[in-house]
Amino acid sequence: MHLLMKNLPHKTIERLSQYRRALLLCHAQGMTYIYSHEIAKIQHITPVQVRRDIMLIGYTGTLRKGYNVMELIELIGNIIDSEEGINVCVVGIGNLGRAITNYFSGKRTKLSIAAVFDVEPSKVGKKYHLIDCFHIDDIPRIIKERKIEIGIITVPGEDAPAIAEILVKAGIKGLLNYTPKPVNVPNKVYLEEYDMITSLEKVAFFVKTHH
Amino acid sequence: MHLLMKNLPHKTIERLSQYRRALLLCHAQGMTYIYSHEIAKIQHITPVQVRRDIMLIGYTGTLRKGYNVMELIELIGNIIDSEEGINVCVVGIGNLGRAITNYFSGKRTKLSIAAVFDVEPSKVGKKYHLIDCFHIDDIPRIIKERKIEIGIITVPGEDAPAIAEILVKAGIKGLLNYTPKPVNVPNKVYLEEYDMITSLEKVAFFVKTHH
DNA sequence: ATAACAATGTGAAATAATTAACATTTTTCT
DNA sequence: AGAAAAATGTTAATTATTTCACATTGTTAT
Numbered sequence: 001m002h003l004l005m006k007n008l009p010h011k012t013i014e015r016l017s018q019y020r021r022a023l024l025l026c027h028a029q030g031m032t033y034i035y036s037h038e039i040a041k042i043q044h045i046t047p048v049q050v051r052r053d054i055m056l057i058g059y060t061g062t063l064r065k066g067y068n069v070m071e072l073i074e075l076i077g078n079i080i081d082s083e084e085g086i087n088v089c090v091v092g093i094g095n096l097g098r099a100i101t102n103y104f105s106g107k108r109t110k111l112s113i114a115a116v117f118d119v120e121p122s123k124v125g126k127k128y129h130l131i132d133c134f135h136i137d138d139i140p141r142i143i144k145e146r147k148i149e150i151g152i153i154t155v156p157g158e159d160a161p162a163i164a165e166i167l168v169k170a171g172i173k174g175l176l177n178y179t180p181k182p183v184n185v186p187n188k189v190y191l192e193e194y195d196m197i198t199s200l201e202k203v204a205f206f207v208k209t210h211h
Numbered sequence: 212m213h214l215l216m217k218n219l220p221h222k223t224i225e226r227l228s229q230y231r232r233a234l235l236l237c238h239a240q241g242m243t244y245i246y247s248h249e250i251a252k253i254q255h256i257t258p259v260q261v262r263r264d265i266m267l268i269g270y271t272g273t274l275r276k277g278y279n280v281m282e283l284i285e286l287i288g289n290i291i292d293s294e295e296g297i298n299v300c301v302v303g304i305g306n307l308g309r310a311i312t313n314y315f316s317g318k319r320t321k322l323s324i325a326a327v328f329d330v331e332p333s334k335v336g337k338k339y340h341l342i343d344c345f346h347i348d349d350i351p352r353i354i355k356e357r358k359i360e361i362g363i364i365t366v367p368g369e370d371a372p373a374i375a376e377i378l379v380k381a382g383i384k385g386l387l388n389y390t391p392k393p394v395n396v397p398n399k400v401y402l403e404e405y406d407m408i409t410s411l412e413k414v415a416f417f418v419k420t421h422h
Numbered sequence: 423a424t425a426a427c428a429a430t431g432t433g434a435a436a437t438a439a440t441t442a443a444c445a446t447t448t449t450t451c452t
Numbered sequence: 453a454g455a456a457a458a459a460t461g462t463t464a465a466t467t468a469t470t471t472c473a474c475a476t477t478g479t480t481a482t
Contacts, residue, residue: 021391045470052470064427180314202221203403206385207384207385222440278460
């Protein structure tokens with residue numbers, strides 16, 4: 001593991017993930033080289049920031065030619081992916097859970113949804129995009145059996161804290177909470193929370209103030 | 212409009228929205244006063260940050276008693292809400308679009324979903340949580356008729372740029388893009404992009420590096 | 423050949439966000 | 453009454469992130 005990896009800023013990690021997706025598209029279109037300002041344009045950021053991010057991961061482009069698309073894709077993969085891949089589960093297979101499961105079906109190789117969970121008897125036992133749906137009571141067993149390390153919470157808000165607790169007890173290492181209700185996890189579990197209502201209120205605020 | 216409003220940091224705006232939601236729950240449970248450290252606990256941040264945010268909006272609590280829950284809710288509302296309310300539309304009523312529409316149904320008063328759009332003939336003309344679904348070709352007309360100022364894009368990624376362009380031409384003022392594909396908007400339109408895959412990759416990275 | 427140009431790479435400055443430190447004040451306890 | 457405790461409010465320090473400014477170096481044009 002690179003020494004570099006440890007000290008990458010959070011924001012850089014996010015952008016690297018985005019660069020990679022943009023680069024994959026460029027690669028599919030047959031581009032072999034790309035300039036920092038081209039990447040920047042796609043992501044609505046400055047070319048300097050792109051160059052700095054790339055500098056931070058220790059890659060170096062060719063002067064006047066830019067960056068080799070495929071090499072950069074691979075290097076970003078080396079930094080942000082895990083060698084062996086990571087298994088993920090989705091808890092709550094309502095609209096949001098299905099949307100996420102849908103996004104992932106067959107796309108990533110390094111991150112794969114290994115199980116989904118719900119309480120509804122009508123959902124348990126079914127498959128969603130080829131992924132088995134289990135009852136929430138089976139979370140501890142399935143997480144161990146399938147070596148799941150990350151959980152995505154898409155249950156109704158009021159259930160989120162209880163689900164988080166179950167996941168943590170089952171040994172989950174990272175949580176992504178998409179409910180509007182904050183959850184508590186011990187320090188060793190990496191938690192990311194995102195709340196759509198907050199984002200919308202933020203947009204509304206800036207629409208209002210910048211008329 | 213407060214002078215204060217103009218200079219609030221983006222991060223503070225996000226947190227204010229979250230404070231308000233937490234405070235509404237506290238109010239519903241009959242709390243009349245709350246301490247900064249209680250708010251901080253709920254949101255996983257430090258009490259200092261809570262106090263600073265509250266300071267920035269010019270509210271002042273009572274020493275040893277904390278903040279008056281109802282007053283704070285109202286003040287946050289004065290800052291982040293618009294007097295008259297803002298109308299929003301959702302473009303793409305797949306799983307994600309439905310999840311968002313669902314979240315909102317009947318909850319907010321100041322932000323309301325005034326229309327949803329899709330291309331599927333089977334969806335156009337139906338209602339989703341009491342909201343009319345129109346064809347995408349009707350976007351310009353409906354946006355004008357219903358005074359819609361913010362658009363939420365939840366179509367498949369490849370369609371996002373085209374939809375963004377349509378919305379911008381129709382006079383939208385703010386956009387929230389939930390597809391993995393970045394879109395371009397003129398400077399006067401406030402754009403916020405959020406991509407679930409990036410978030411998940413970020414969680415995976417930190418799970419990997421902090422073992 | 424040489425000048426002009428267009429790209430990368432990066433130290434340093436600027437900006438944004440968080441945290442520390444502490445003065446202040448009310449309440450409670452003895 | 454006086455001391456201790458517990459809370460807010462705020463300046464200053466720190467840390468994180470972005471941007472500037474420019475040195476460097478291939479490439480192209482004359």
